[in-house]
Amino acid sequence: MRPLEGIKILDLTRLLPGPYGTMLLGDLGAEVIKIEEPEQGDYARWNPPQINGVGSRHLLLNRNKKSITLNLKKPAGKEIFLKLVQDNADVLIEQFRPGVMDRLGLGYKDLEKINPRLIYCSLTGFGQNGPYQNVAGHDINYIAIGGILGNTGEKDGPPVIPGIQIADLVGGGLYAVIGILTALVAREKTGQGQYIDISMLDGVVSLIPDAAALYFAEGQPPGRGERRLTGGLPQYQVYRTKDGKYLAVGALEEKFWANLCHGIGKPEWAEKIPRENDPRCAEIKKEMAEIFLTKTRQEWIDLLMFRDTCVAPVLTLEETFQDPQVLYRNMLVEIDHPRAGKIKQIGLPLKFSATPGEVYNPAPEIGEHTEEILKKLGYPEEKVKELRKERVIR
Missing domain, CATH: 3.40.50.10540 (Crotonobetainyl-coa:carnitine coa-transferase; domain 1)
Incomplete structure (x- = not known):
């Protein structure tokens, strides 16, 4: 039934x-x-x-x-x-x-x-x-x-x-x-x-409760690409890899950020997670972009995805319909x-x-x-x- x-x-x-x-x-x-x-x-x-x-x-x-x-x-x-x-x-x-x-x-x-x-x-x-x-x-x-x-x-x-x-x-x-x-x-x-x-x-x-909540609280709309969930943080970002493919990084919480930092060889970053308006964001984002260019997408997935880092591959539609979880x-x-x-x-x-x-x-x-x-x-x-x-x- x-x-x-x-x-x-x-x-x-x-x-x-x-x-x-x-x-x-x-x-x-x-x-x-x-x-x-x-x-x-x-x-x-x-x-x-x-x-x-x-x-x-x-x-x-x-x-x-x-x-x-x-x-x-x-x-x-x-x-x-x-x-x-x-x-x-x-x-x-x-x-x-x-x-x-x-x-x-x-x-x-x-x-x-x-x-x-x-x-x-x-x-x-x-x-x-x-x-x-x-x-x-x-x-x-x-x-x-x-x-x-x-x-x-x-x-x-x-x-x-x-x-x-x-x-x-x-x-x-x-x-x-x-x-x-x-x-x-x-x-x-x-x-x-x-x-x-x-x-x-x-x-x-x-469908815009997060952006609306920011606007209601601060009195001005969030700038495009500037906030924590729209690209303003290095730990919530899309990065290109060595083979021209992309990774989606969503390590918002401290434990995920710490795991990510150790996984990419930057344990010193783990001590303090970047926040909105943190002057370190631009520099960390730039350095992370350079780091992710050193390995292929699959190499990063093998290294990070199953280690509580909130990292996933950005798939083409063809790849989506071949994905084992899907x-x-x-x-x-x-x-x-x-x-x-x-x-x-x-x-x-x-x-x-x-x-x-x-x-x-x-x-x-x-x-x-x-x-x-x-x-x-x-x-x-x-x-x-x-x-x-x-x-x-x-």
């Missing part, structure tokens, strides 16, 4: 934020019905890169889901959608701009009337209200306004774009999952569904797809002792489950043919 078995989710999202969230819910056993417009479906289906003609993002983000095509602008499509909502749907998640679902007659107030237990989650960049509610944006815009971009990079250098979509994945998708699961628990107590308004900007702002924890799995063949997938980060999730179904073809779902709703075969002819479904 998977932990979310029996929970039915109607998924109107596409691309990255919403599909990432519903992927996690599907991995945990929820029945996720991906509702796509008939012509193109989710853009992730055909956006490059592709594997045998199938978008690789689609293959990853839309596993463990069913797909039905519906034209919600046609009365017959809207009717089918309403039947899906009435058919014991637990959750609906959408990421259109504010007001779009209301104009379709499919807003929360409309659907609450026919399914008062429905949990309705709207996921947008700036939320359902406020001066930016209708402003277009992408991940870079949300982290720019939310304080992450301005706080990322080296001292005296420009802001640096992070290597992942923090707003989309965490501020959006992951927070939507938290909201949905919380609302499901609340419904067990009240018997009522509710509306969840997820703003990716809100999520980003919530593999041991099943964070790389394989699944068969009818068109793409045997494909690699990121594994599940949540490990349950009694009700584990799993990657059990490959990403569906567009509309793969349309007939199956319509049949369950009571639509006869002739009606399905008629709906297809009228382009209500694909």
